[in-house]
Amino acid sequence: MKVSIDKNFEIAQPVSKVWEYLLDPYKVAECVPGVKLTEKISETEYKGDVGLKLGPVNASFNGVITYAKVDEVAREIHLVGKGVDKKGKGSVEMALEMKLQESGNVTMVNTTMNVTVIGVMAQFGSRLISDVSDHIFKQFVENFQTLLAGKEIDDQDKQIHGGAVAGTVVKSITSKLTSGVKNIFSKKDKKEENENE
Amino acid sequence: MEFTCKTSKEIGGMGHSLKRREDDRFIQGKGNYVDDVKLPGMLYMDIVRSPYAYAKIKSINTEKALAIDGVITVITGKDLEEHNLHWMPTFLSDTQMVLPTDTVMYQAQEVACVIATSRYIAADAVEAVEVDYEPMKPVMDPHKALDPDAPVLRTDKEGKKDNHIYHWENGDREKTEEVFKNADVVVKEQIYLPRIHVASIETCGCVADYQTATKKMTVYMTTQAPHAVRTVVALVAGHVGLSEERIRIISPDLGGGFGGKVPIYPGYIVAITATFLIGKPVKWIEDRTENLQADSFARDYDMTCELAATKEGKIQAFRIKTLADMGYTDGSANPSKYPAGMFSICTGSYDYSTAFAEVDAVYTNKPPGGIAYRCSFRVTEAAHAIERMVDILAQKIGKDPAELRMENFIKKDQFPYKSALGWEYDSGDYHAGLEKAMNMIGYDELRKEQVEKRAKGEYMGIGICTFTEIVGAGPSKDFDILGLKMFDSAEIRVHPTGKAIARFGTKSQGQGHETTYAQIIAEELGIPAEHITIEEGDTDTAPYGLGTYASRSIATAGAAAAIAARKLRDKARKIAAYLLEVSEEDLEWEPGKFSVKGAPEKSKTIQELVFAAYTNYPPGMEGGFEAVHYYDPPNLTFPSGAYICVVDIDGKTGAIKVRRFVAIDDCGNIINPMIVQGQIHGGLTQGIAPAMYEELIYDDEGNILNGSFMDYLVPTAVESPKWETDHVVTPSPHHPLGAKGVAESPTVGAPPAIVNAIVDALSPLGVTHVEIPVTPYKVWKILKEKGVVD
Incomplete structure (x- = not known):
């Protein structure tokens, strides 16, 4: 399944610095939760590990990240990440396009992220993927800003919070269900129940 | 409806609502799966x-x-x-x-x-x-599977250059074309029956x-x-x-x-x-997800349907062109002459002589299947097409759909009726069925209520489906699977004390064969049903048969049981004549005994006669009391039904409530009314399933997006409306018991009735068709598109 996310955000840093950071795969990887680069294949290709928890599914991927396009003049960068689950449960592909624009001291970043998921994660996580992708993206932007500000990224923020997102969704569904069941079996009158809640 | 029984309650032959004997073990959790x-x-x-x-x-x-x-x-x-x-x-x-x-x-x-x-x-x-x-890159869209640049999936097949599996057609293409050219009214609709799964409780x-x-x-x-x-x-x-x-x-x-x-x-x-x-x-x-994701799917027919009629609404011709997505292999279990199954039943319950049907099947990267999910090989698809089209025609010419059907039905005295695509319908009384359904539901009052509701901006719909099924495969001249002819069998062995065991080539999956087969033998032989053990499913002991599907058990093995029992009754008559010292012609049969005509006190019970078959039989006769019969049906059977459904739709949320559902079935003579009713209740529930809930969804990458019961919605008791059922009986003239088979009728007939009701409810908005499953979200989108909700 495919998820597409378009997002624009501002970074209070000059465009040249943002650009410089984006060209450094290790810096980018540090900001993407769950990702660790393990090997440089060439100037534009890197190997890495990706861990992701999506609701009931745990996956860890052997990934390759490629700088598919670097256009210094247009300040445009295309990153492609491909990962295959180590246990053969499926694969993930992410295409990230970023375009930078200077606006005073601030850099505008226009991004489009396309995520394609195949296998068990798509089957069981299909309802969660767009929420989780959105969340990961938000985490990436926050981490990236932290890094550009010269601060350390929290260890916790280097981990994916997807599981937590999934957990919240599942929890809210469960609590709705439980309260429904409660309503059916409850002998208390409505007023009393409301008071208790 | 009252059923007249020829046998006493003690014997428990046809027409008695005997409790299901298999349920003793099932309700105690002692079934053996x-x-x-x-x-x-x-x-x-x-x-x-x-x-x-x-x-x-x-x-x-x-x-x-x-x-x-x-x-x-x-x-x-x-x-x-x-x-x-x-x-x-x-x-x-x-x-x-x-x-x-x-x-x-x-x-x-x-x-x-x-x-x-x-x-x-x-x-x-x-x-x-x-x-x-x-x-x-997988091929997921059956329409794109035939593109010249589509990858050829079955490279294992030597010389295979495309993803086309077969082309099947039936009817007169030119003549149909001609009728369409000259027709007053032509209606056309693209109708897709999505891929669904049987999702049986046991994997x-x-x-x-x-x-x-x-x-x-x-x-x-x-x-x-x-x-x-x-x-x-x-x-x-x-x-x-x-x-x-x-x-x-x-x-x-x-x-x-x-x-x-x-x-x-x-x-x-x-x-x-x-x-x-x-x-x-x-x-x-298998676990549940494996079952849903890998085992055979059903349906997945994309049908282009056209109906030609006079301006008064007399149907003149039907034309249907279908693309079938079979997955990576053709996993249908159809009789070999019929790659598209009994799809040519698509002309329905109506009297016209021109039709043309064609199906092209293709390979895609989906699981194989194309099985007959509670339907006799593509009958559900066929019935959905014609029953939707009849409603679309009624809507187009502004005629009540019940009236349009009444005017076009094959008449009772036209049976046996040769259909436009070559089947010989055995019996039926479609007018009586629809009339009964209309009376039971109060059709005229409902239409009045609908007018009032519409004036208030409320959405209420009444949907009719009057289908004809084709079941009981089938006559050996046309029907085989892998060359094996589709007869079926019964073997009856009566023990010296008059108790019996009977074995069959079919296999119950919940149909209640252990009860109904015993009733058939009880009917014919007068041995109480409770004294007859029924066994199926063991190839070392049961006579050869092709199994249970396509509503074929009663049509084939049930008939075999009746004939085998009659062979035994003939033997009993010979023994009775010997013991009573009269000629066979002087004997009279009533369920359970032979007596001498005019001297009823001189009689022998079936139990005495069986005992004699082991102890004191006529010289020259074979001992024992056993018979076997392999029944090759002369024709298929054609059950029919008239279903009416009433729905109320919430104009704000799109929620659909099935308010009432009346099902009048004609399955010929009935063996056990209670079991038939149970079959109809279950089948109707499996009919609302595709109409409102079920569809296997795949994305372009080949992922199944609802491959578990978290996402694949199966209706439960909560979703099931109260079913109101009754019968019209036109016995099958060629079946020894006049029976036709019932289990699949409701699954075939319910979806179009429900969709017709939903479309009827939404028709003031100009809606003429909605694809199944009709979910509240789909309806809400229509309401939004039409400006009813913001």
Whole structure:
């Protein structure tokens, strides 16, 4: 399944610095939760590990990240990440396009992220993927800003919070269900129940 | 409706609502299903499945799995290839992989099988098998499968240059074209019946047990057709020493079949191979997601339908062009002459002489199937098409859909009726059926209420479906599966004390055969039904038959039981004549005894006559009291129904409430009214399923997006409305009991009735068609599009 996310955000840093950071795969990887680069294949290709928890599914991927396009003049960068689950449960592909624009001291970043998921994660996580992708993206932007500000990224923020997102969704569904069941079996009158809640 | 019974309540023949005898064990939790079978030393199998819909297998590394304590072996396609067991035939003479050697063709396809000492170890080892895939872009859209640049999926078939499987057509193309050209009114609609799953409560599985000392293979297996399986296994594995007399297929209690347990799935074959190679019993039981994702689907027909009529609404011709998505292999279990099954029943219950139907089937990267889910081979698709089109025509010319149907029905005195596409409908009274349904539901009052509701801006709809089914495959001149003629059988053995056991070539999956077959024999022989044990599903003991599906059990094996019982009654008559010292012509039969005409005190009960068959039979007669019959039906049977559904739609949320549902069925003479009613209730519930809830959804990458019960919605008691049922009876003239078969009618008839009601409710908004499943979201989108909600 495919998820597409378009997002624009501002970074209070000059465009040249943002650009410089984006060209450094290790810096980018540090900001993407769950990702660790393990090997440089060439100037534009890197190997890495990706861990992701999506609701009931745990996956860890052997990934390759490629700088598919670097256009210094247009300040445009295309990153492609491909990962295959180590246990053969499926694969993930992410295409990230970023375009930078200077606006005073601030850099505008226009991004489009396309995520394609195949296998068990798509089957069981299909309802969660767009929420989780959105969340990961938000985490990436926050981490990236932290890094550009010269601060350390929290260890916790280097981990994916997807599981937590999934957990919240599942929890809210469960609590709705439980309260429904409660309503059916409850002998208390409505007023009393409301008071208790 | 009252049923007249020829037998007393004690005998319990036809027409008595005997309680289901099998339920004694089921309600006590003492049924014996495949997963209840536990044999000494039994091993367990679990399956590694592909995450990709289309990929090359570069390598399979089993090292880590084999290192796990308790893992006996991991079987791959390459292992099977050594024994030439990696491919097998489907019932419709296509081929399918048992395990792939180089390419996977759909997501969740079997890739390797782990055999271990426990179910848990097997599951852990599945996780440890490492498969290196090279994914390819799958073909998911059947329309694109025929594009010239689409990759050819079945490269295993020599010379195959496209993804086309077959073209089937029936009827007169030119004549139909001509009628359409000159018609006053032509209506056209694209109708898609999506891919769904039978989702029976019990998944598939087997326990395969090869005894090395006796060289006997016993397989306890979830199959609706044990004899056919035995023959196929012998044909597939004969070359490794499994010949048919050494194969015993036992189909124990089944938790639902609905067509899903007709095909032979790879898991069965690998388990059989594993026990053969290892010499220990091997159990394989699917979990729910495996069942939903990999076992045969149903439907998936995309139909372009056209109806031609006069301006008054007299139907003149029907034309239908269909694209069938079969997945990567044609897994239908149809009679071999009928690749599109009984689809040519699509002309329906109406009297016109011109029609043309065609189906093109294609391969895609989806699981195989095309099975007949509680329907006699594509009858559901056919009925949906014609019943929707009749409503669309009524809407177009502004005529009440009941009136339009009444005007076009085949009349009672036209039976036997030759349909435009060549079937000979055996009997029916369509006018009486619809009239009864209309009276029962209060049709005229409902239409008045609808007018009032519409004036208030409320959405209420009334939907009709008056379908004709075609079941009971079938006559040997036209019907076979893999060359095996589709007769079916009954063998009755009556013991000296007048108690009996009868065995059949069919196999109940919940239909209640143990009760109804006993009633048929009781009807014919006068032995109380409760004294007759019914056995099915063991190929070592039961006579040969092709199994239970397509509403064929009563139409074939039920008829065989009646005829076998009549053979025994003839023998009893001879013995009675001998004992009473009169000629056979002087004897009179009433259920349970022969008496001398004019001297009723001189009589012999059936029990006395059976005892005499063992103790004191006429000189020259064979001893014992046994008969067997293989019944080859002269024609199919044509059950019909008139269903009316009333829905209320919430104009703000799109929520659909089925307020009432009346089902009038004509299944010919009825054997057990209570069981028939139960069948209709169950079938109607499986009819609202595709109409409102179920669809297997795939994305472009080949992922199944609702491959578990979290997302695949199966209706439960909560969703089921109160069903109101009754009957019209027109006995089948060619069936020995006048019966037709019933179980599939409601599944066929309910979806169009529901959709017609929903479209009727929305018709003031200009809606003429809605695709199934009609979900509240779909309706809400329509309401939004039409500006009813913001």
